[in-house]
Amino acid sequence: MHVALVAVAxxxxxxxxxxxxxxxxxxxxxxxxxxxxxxxxxxxxxAIRAASGGAAAEWLGPWSLPIGALRLGLDPLSAVFLxxxxxxxxxxxxxxxxxxxAFAAKRRVGWTAAALNALLASIAxxxxxxxxxxxxxxxxxxxxxxxxxxxxEHEHRDVREGALWYxxxxxxxVACLFAYFSLMGSAIGxxxxxxxxxxxxxxxxxxxxxxxxxxxxxxxxxxxxxxxLPAAHPVAPSHVSALLSGVMLKCGAYGLLRTLLVVRGxxxxxxxxxxxCGAASAVLGAIxxxxxxxxxxxxxxSSIENVGIIAVSLGAGVVGLAAGSPGVAALGLAGxxxxxxxxxxxxxxxxxxxxxxxxxxxxRRLERMGGLLKRMPATAAIFLCGAAAAAAVPGLAGFAxxxxxxRGLFDALGRLTPAGQAASAAALxxxxxxxxxxxxxxxxxxxxxxSGSPRSEQAANAREQNAAMLLPMAMLVGACLALxxxxxxxxxxxxxxxxxxxxxxxxxxxVVAQAGHAGQLGSIFLLVCLALAxxxxxxxxxxxxxxxxxxxxxxxxxxxxxxxxxxxxASPALNVLRGALEVRMSGGVPQxxxxxxxxxxxxxxxxxxxxxxxxxxxxxxxxxxxxRRLHRSRVQQYLLYMFIALVLLLSWAARLxxx
Amino acid sequence: xxxALHLAILLLLPPLLPGIVNRVKAAFAxxxxxxxxxxxxxxxxxxxxxxxxxxxxTWIFRAGPVVTVAxxxxxxxxLPFGGGLPGPAAFAGDxxxxxxxxxxxxxxxxxxxxxxxxxxxxxxxxREVTFAALAExxxxxxxxxxxxARGTLSWTTMLSGQMPAWHSFGPAFAMLIGxxxxxxxxxxSRIPFDDPNTHLELTMVHEVMVLDHSGPDFAFILYGASxxxxxxxxxxxxxxxxxxxxxxxxxxxFLAGMIVFAVIVGVVESTFARLRMNRIPQILVAAGVxxxxxxxxxxxxxxx
Numbered sequence: 001m002h003v004a005l006v007a008v009a010x011x012x013x014x015x016x017x018x019x020x021x022x023x024x025x026x027x028x029x030x031x032x033x034x035x036x037x038x039x040x041x042x043x044x045x046x047a048i049r050a051a052s053g054g055a056a057a058e059w060l061g062p063w064s065l066p067i068g069a070l071r072l073g074l075d076p077l078s079a080v081f082l083x084x085x086x087x088x089x090x091x092x093x094x095x096x097x098x099x100x101x102a103f104a105a106k107r108r109v110g111w112t113a114a115a116l117n118a119l120l121a122s123i124a125x126x127x128x129x130x131x132x133x134x135x136x137x138x139x140x141x142x143x144x145x146x147x148x149x150x151x152x153e154h155e156h157r158d159v160r161e162g163a164l165w166y167x168x169x170x171x172x173x174v175a176c177l178f179a180y181f182s183l184m185g186s187a188i189g190x191x192x193x194x195x196x197x198x199x200x201x202x203x204x205x206x207x208x209x210x211x212x213x214x215x216x217x218x219x220x221x222x223x224x225x226x227x228x229l230p231a232a233h234p235v236a237p238s239h240v241s242a243l244l245s246g247v248m249l250k251c252g253a254y255g256l257l258r259t260l261l262v263v264r265g266x267x268x269x270x271x272x273x274x275x276x277c278g279a280a281s282a283v284l285g286a287i288x289x290x291x292x293x294x295x296x297x298x299x300x301x302s303s304i305e306n307v308g309i310i311a312v313s314l315g316a317g318v319v320g321l322a323a324g325s326p327g328v329a330a331l332g333l334a335g336x337x338x339x340x341x342x343x344x345x346x347x348x349x350x351x352x353x354x355x356x357x358x359x360x361x362x363x364r365r366l367e368r369m370g371g372l373l374k375r376m377p378a379t380a381a382i383f384l385c386g387a388a389a390a391a392a393v394p395g396l397a398g399f400a401x402x403x404x405x406x407r408g409l410f411d412a413l414g415r416l417t418p419a420g421q422a423a424s425a426a427a428l429x430x431x432x433x434x435x436x437x438x439x440x441x442x443x444x445x446x447x448x449x450x451s452g453s454p455r456s457e458q459a460a461n462a463r464e465q466n467a468a469m470l471l472p473m474a475m476l477v478g479a480c481l482a483l484x485x486x487x488x489x490x491x492x493x494x495x496x497x498x499x500x501x502x503x504x505x506x507x508x509x510x511v512v513a514q515a516g517h518a519g520q521l522g523s524i525f526l527l528v529c530l531a532l533a534x535x536x537x538x539x540x541x542x543x544x545x546x547x548x549x550x551x552x553x554x555x556x557x558x559x560x561x562x563x564x565x566x567x568x569x570a571s572p573a574l575n576v577l578r579g580a581l582e583v584r585m586s587g588g589v590p591q592x593x594x595x596x597x598x599x600x601x602x603x604x605x606x607x608x609x610x611x612x613x614x615x616x617x618x619x620x621x622x623x624x625x626x627x628r629r630l631h632r633s634r635v636q637q638y639l640l641y642m643f644i645a646l647v648l649l650l651s652w653a654a655r656l657x658x659x
Numbered sequence: 660x661x662x663a664l665h666l667a668i669l670l671l672l673p674p675l676l677p678g679i680v681n682r683v684k685a686a687f688a689x690x691x692x693x694x695x696x697x698x699x700x701x702x703x704x705x706x707x708x709x710x711x712x713x714x715x716x717t718w719i720f721r722a723g724p725v726v727t728v729a730x731x732x733x734x735x736x737x738l739p740f741g742g743g744l745p746g747p748a749a750f751a752g753d754x755x756x757x758x759x760x761x762x763x764x765x766x767x768x769x770x771x772x773x774x775x776x777x778x779x780x781x782x783x784x785x786r787e788v789t790f791a792a793l794a795e796x797x798x799x800x801x802x803x804x805x806x807x808a809r810g811t812l813s814w815t816t817m818l819s820g821q822m823p824a825w826h827s828f829g830p831a832f833a834m835l836i837g838x839x840x841x842x843x844x845x846x847x848s849r850i851p852f853d854d855p856n857t858h859l860e861l862t863m864v865h866e867v868m869v870l871d872h873s874g875p876d877f878a879f880i881l882y883g884a885s886x887x888x889x890x891x892x893x894x895x896x897x898x899x900x901x902x903x904x905x906x907x908x909x910x911x912x913f914l915a916g917m918i919v920f921a922v923i924v925g926v927v928e929s930t931f932a933r934l935r936m937n938r939i940p941q942i943l944v945a946a947g948v949x950x951x952x953x954x955x956x957x958x959x960x961x962x963x
Contacts, residue, residue: 394733402759421961444788531729536725560776572785
């Protein structure tokens with residue numbers, strides 16, 4: 001506990017330090033990153049110990065506000081999430097220094113190190129807070145510091161838009177959470193977050209659950225609250241994207257799990273809602289991984305897909321708890337927590353590698369990349385590892401956790417009521433489809449970015465990145481391998497947190513053995529690969545090996561423009577699934593026998609986003625256009641408003657006095 | 660001993676299947692056709708050849724065939740070949756690993772195809788991933804149906820001694836066989852999904868992804884394709900032949916079943932035309948619907 005507190009204090013100091021060193025910009029970045037990395041490393045050891053140890057601790061600090069308290073607590077559930085935070089934080093602190101120094105020639109970057117440490121500290125406080133008011137402070141700190149970082153390159157229009165979407169959605173979520181904690185506080189008489197399951201009055205409990213779902217669901221990026229995620233995550237600096245996708249989304253999952261601990265008798269309906277929204281997010285996210293032609297946007301949709309998988313598993317766990325089926329509950333919650341861990345590892349890896357690509361090739365558009373493997377071999381290998389983990393290739397992190405998720409769904413299929421069984425079967429089908437599409441999308445992302453020949457001059461001139469960026473990515477590769485091949489360790493890490501939900505280790509032993517088996521076979525798979533590769537080399541050694549051009553039906557002068565494009569690659573799948581997308585074509589159509597040159601472009605966006613949010617906001621702002629008459633920049637008018645307001649206030653005060 | 664026999668079947672017999680399919684097709688066309696062992700000859704020829712690599716390719720291209728074959732071999736360790744030959748690496752939950760190993764193999768093939776930068780191979784890869792993604796729900800729903808009916812999550816127990824299960828779930832199992840047969844044809848790029856014999860790059864799916872591979876790499880690819888056909892065929896055969904017997908009899912029965920499977924694939928290839936590209940998703944959705952219906956029937960039976 002104390003080490004974790006020191007780590008948070010260290011991060012807070014790390015947030016102040018770059019501001020003190022304001023005059024020496026580069027030094028500020030390095031100093032901020034160093035303090036951040038050391039604090040995260042210290043925090044990580046303490047979080048791992050607390051997660052596997054199972055003991056809970058609390059600490060009450062001095063606090064001068066009339067409401068709330070500086071009440072911090074570290075229990076295994078918080079510790080599991082802190083493990084994600086500190087591990088990804090460690091990697092992104094180091095990576096961030098390398099990433100930001102590249103901008104140092106053009107603009108001030110010192111403050112970003114401060115904002116990053118503030119973000120890390122406030123996320124840590126979110127996980128540690130045991131008081132509603134403190135939680136909201138930390139939550140707002142997280143929102144604001146993330147907003148500042150997302151808006152780093154604010155001279156670009158898409159960056160400003162993305163940051164704004166993020167802020168609006170975050171505040172919708174925060175509004176729900178304000179209501180949530182106020183309601184909880186008024187029901188139990190204190191803002192302290194209860195340590196044990198508490199019975200709320202029958203009118204309060206459902207409202208709490210709805211607010212938790214909306215507030216935390218928004219932070220998690222769960223459909224239909226996901227529209228901000230693909231707008232904000234791609235435009236942030238890449239180590240921030242890594243932190244947002246790898247850790248900040250998990251704050252939503254943490255909030256939902258905390259709610260499950262605090263509110264006694266959560267009904268199965270809440271679980272089913274999570275289950276359904278999760279399945280929808282998984283499929284919608286997976287479709288858009290293929291539809292997006294911006295590398296980081298594609299990865300952001302992959303986060304939506306994975307958050308969906310987490311929500312499905314969590315939903316199954318809640319249903320299991322509500323239906324008194326501890327086996328289903330155990331596997332559902334275990335799957336959710338494991339996927340939180342592995343998604344943190346592989347998604348922060350992918351975003352970091354995408355950042356290296358962005359720095360190397362100066363573009364996020366897949367259609368302008370290509371051939372980067374030859375120019376950035378280390379980044380390519382690292383990205384491949386992340387993509388394979390996200391595509392759930394056995395032996396890597398994504399598979400190990402999805403195995404437990406599937407295992408839980410199969411269990412639910414066997415044990416729930418008939419309606420529950422049908423829902424589990426449907427979810428299995430949905431996750432299978434999402435898995436297939438996600439694998440397709442990630443294969444496309446890798447293939448278009450790294451394979452073939454460069455599609456643009458920038459890609460042709462791409463360079464490998466510095467060690468400060470490669471080293472933290474290598475650490476995350478290690479995490480992906482460890483989580484994939486030794487799932488037993490990850491399960492032991494989350495077991496004490498599961499015990500808080502009344503899930504005994506004995507319920508998990510079968511799945512530990514099975515996941516271990518799957519992990520072993522993953523290693524065997526790797527060994528067979530190596531053996532066959534050796535066989536292939538042996539076969540080829542005495543034979544002639546020649547070089548030639550790629551087969552093009554005999555055409556021997558191919559150009560890079562003749563390669564298959566990312567949009568074409570996605571087209572057959574998107575044709576089948578076009579119901580979920582809004583495809584826009586712009587530009588002219590070639591006409592006449594000898595057509596003039598035309599430019600034609602297609603773009604596909606997520607229909608929920610396009611219709612519900614962009615369409616919806618446009619509709620609302622059209623409807624409210626008449627209100628614009630209220631502010632016509634005339635001083636007299638504003639004076640009148642002030643006068644009316646004053647009269648109203650005075651009359652209200654007069655009434656209060658009379659009473 | 661059993662593991663050795665299992666491994667021998669897995670390593671040695673798969674290249675036989677395409678030979679049988681081709682003989683059946685030849686018979687329908689009134690030709691004699693190539694020898695049944697033709698694929699073995701081809702493999703032997705290819706491993707003794709050198710290779711030509713495109714200048715655009717990298718180690719990804721060279722790793723593709725190796726990883727694909729490795730994934731399929733490990734997947735083969737999970738399947739039972741007959742009542743006395745359980746999967747040597749079987750465990751509860753191996754159905755999920757099996758599906759994802761197939762996926763890993765495909766991932767490697769697709770990356771190798773994209774590595775050439777050829778638009779033909781990109782086209783094939785794009786079709787492959789589309790059809791595979793659409794076949795995935797059918798596969799998982801079939802697995803879910805079997806899991807629910809048999810109360811197990813391992814192929815070995817799911818596909819053995821299911822005579823009594825056939826009595827209670829007969830119609831559902833028949834539909835599952837249909838769904839799994841369609842999945843097997845789609846995953847292996849056979850007619851009506853893809854024609855392995857076409858020689859027009861624009862119309863192919865699997866074959867066009869491997870245009871640039873040569874020598875031992877191409878041998879790995881052909882070998883891998885035959886293993887994939889064998890494995891998915893083995894599931895259909897084991898489900899369709901619900902008998903329990905001693906080892907020699909059962910293995911003989913299983914192998915006879917595999918031959919019948921190859922003959923049926925050959926008959927389908929000879930009597931059906933290959934579908935238009937945009938009709939294929941409909942058939943895959945139909946396979947999913949079969950599996951879902953089977954699931955519904957099993958749910959009703961299980962609950963009462």
